[in-house]
Amino acid sequence: MKKRLIILLAFCIIWVLAGCEKKTTPDERLEAYVALWNDHEYTQMYDRFLTKETKQSFDTTNFVDRQEKLAKDLSIENLKVTFEKPDKETEWDPKNPAAFNIQVEMDTVAGPVSFEKKIVFIHETQDEEENWYAKWDPSFIFPELESKDTVGITTIDSKRGEILDRNDQPIAINGKGFEVGIVPGKFDHAHKKEFAKSIGVSPEFIDTQLNQTWVKPDYFVPIAKLARTDANVLDSLVAIPGVTYQKTPMREYPYGEALAHVSGYIGKITAEQLEERKDQGYKESDLIGRQGLERLLEDRLRGQDGIRLFIKKPDAGADLVVIAEKPATDGETVHVTIDAELQKLIYDSMKGEPGTSAAVNPNTGETLALVSSPSFDPAHFMLGMSGDRYKQLSEDPLQPLFNRFAAAYAPGSTMKPITAAIGLEAGTLNPSEGIVIQGRTWQKDASWGNYKVSRLHPEAPNPMDLNKALIYSDNIYFAQQALKLGRQPFIDGLHEFGYGEPLPFALNLAASQISNDGKISSEGQLADSSFGQGQMLTNILHLTSMYEVFLTDGVIYKPTLFAEEETGQVWKQGIMSPEHASIMRTDLRNVVVDGFAQAANMPNIPLAGKTGTAELKATGEGRGQENGFFVTYNSADPTLLLAMMIEHVEDNNGSGYVAAMVADVFKAYHAR
Secondary structure (H helix, E strand, O other): OHHHHHHHHHHHHHHHHHHHOOOOOHHHHHHHHHHHHHOOOHHHHHHHHEOHHHHHHOOHHHHHHHHHHHHHHOOOEEEEEEEOOOOOOOOOOOOOOEEEEEEEEEEEOOEEEEEEEEEEEEEEEEOOEEEEEEOOOHHHOOOOOOOOOEEEEEEEOOOOOOEEOOOOOEEEEEEEEEEEEEOHHHOOHHHHHHHHHHHOOOHHHHHHHHOOOOOOOOOOEEEEEEOHHHHHHHHHHHOOOOEEEEEEEEEEOOOHHHHHHHHOEEEEOOHHHHHHOHHHOOOOOOEEEEEHHHHHOHHHHOOEOEEEEEEEOOOOOOOOEEEEEEOOEOOOOEEEOOOHHHHHHHHHHOOOOOEEEEEEOOOOOEEEEEEEEOOOOHHHHHHOOOHHHHHHHHOOOOOOOOOHHHOEEOOHHHHHHHHHHHHHHHOOOOOOOOEOOOOOEEOOOHHHOOOOEEOOOOOOOOOEOHHHHHHOOOHHHHHHHHHHHOHHHHHHHHHHOOOOOOOOOOOOOOOOEOOOOOOOOOHHHHHHHHOOOOOOEEEHHHHHHHOOHHHHOOOEEOOEOEOOOOOOOEEEOOOOOHHHHHHHHHHHHHHHHHOOOHHHOOOOOOEEEEEEEEEEOOOOOOOOEEEEEEEEEEOOOOOOEEEEEEOOOOOOOHHHHHHHHHHHHHHHHHOO
8 A cells, every 4th residue: 555655656746747847949949940050950950850841841852961062062151040039928839830030141152141031930749749840941041042943153254454555555455366166067178187287286186176066067166266466367267168267255465576575475374373373263274474464463463253143943044043242353454664656666676686675764764665576476375386386486596485675685885885984983084085095906914915905996086085985986995994993993883883783673684794703803804894795794674774874964763664653763873973974965976976876867866875786705716696786865855765786786787787776766756
């Protein structure tokens, strides 16, 4: 009896405790559901919280797998689902659904997404357990999403920035080119080899393109792309039956060869570049600046593609429901100080001769032209070049791929005005003092051994002063002046002109050097250096900039390349007094009127400047290669200071040949 009483008492206690057990409320269930949702725990959400009806409509593939895939594909981060909790006193009737307003926020690859939804919990029994369960459909992923819809992302293409000259002329722009192809049903295969050779592909490549599974007789099958500069080739191509073309967006370099070494070009990104920029969003199919300004300005020119997150309805055709969109950001438009028409004038005047030229505004330091001749069409590199064509260019003895304005050369007699300027400022050179010089050769004394300084015009009248020495380009006069000055003062003077340090310029140019080790080890080397021989090397832009001192009373401006750069920035100053600069201006004008630059003497354009010839030969050789120079400006309107160097002028009137070329440039420039 006692035992039965104990059992009955225990049963009553259990019954009372069960009756007192707190029932789970729908808001508590929602709170747990939201916590799992924020953690992307879709499997637990499905197993523990969805209604039976929802599970019948959507299996784990439609709920778990789909949401996990979207989270990965859309790079969903910072998912935040919230709701406003009801009052604690709220009584929930299991017979009625419980509805709550929720807010959903997330970051996606296409930008932030946020929306509000109403979620409903119903009370039902699952696995012998009564509880509140959520009703769900795909609109909880995105409000517009339905069961049969697809979610996608698409890239919004950005535009690469363009490069324009000082007058808004196009240097590198987004233009048009030609895509050449074949209509198979009309193509005459007898012309296949001819066609393949004309566009730089193999006949086998053409066969591969034509044998693709999608090809039909009346379809256009793309074979190759041509730049607008190759428009003249199209006429012969379309004369072949079945060959036609379509216009296609393409990077254009309207000034072609004339500006190729400045503009550079874009091309398919290399594996090395892709590795270097893997964190910057580049893809294997991207084009990237490969040379010149296109490479230097890559980070400014490259646009940032946008991205669009969308829903596609089964019966909506091309219409899309846009969920989020990150707009594309186009690259910058960059203006340079280059005058493209002047650049073309200079390039054309050089007539394919190997050489280089630079032009600046001596009053501001703005770089107006940088020319390397001969050159190449940058569009051919952009589109991809056949091995045969590249071999032809790389093995060309005139070296069209070599950027000559980035190199440094022995400046020859164009160095004599610089030597004069150093001597004038040091007080060792008296411009009016005459020196008697006899014969074609000279040496200081027997200590020089076999070394002698030679001059071209031993008939020059004595006594020889600075003006005559510049007119006759007398090596002996300048050698004697350099010896009078001394090695270290000469070196110090060259340092004031910027020798031995990089030119402060946007493009990477070879630094001018006094010698291989920066020293002058003998009097013979000092003599040679005074007239731009020995081991002296000078970059063409640096040479041009140095002549500014004669027009600015001793200032060299920092050479600028971009329009946004401040002009008139002083690089070197105090190099010459106004008095000495005036003397040099007079003498440089006389060089053109009476000296070796008479080919550039024009009545309406009074040029002033200095020619130079640098001989390149090994010791013991006879006559070697000669490079001819001319540095000049219009003394009546000194807004254009131009230097030009042409290689191999030894059989072509020397530096006078270059002076005539430069004269043609000034005539055309002032006639514009």
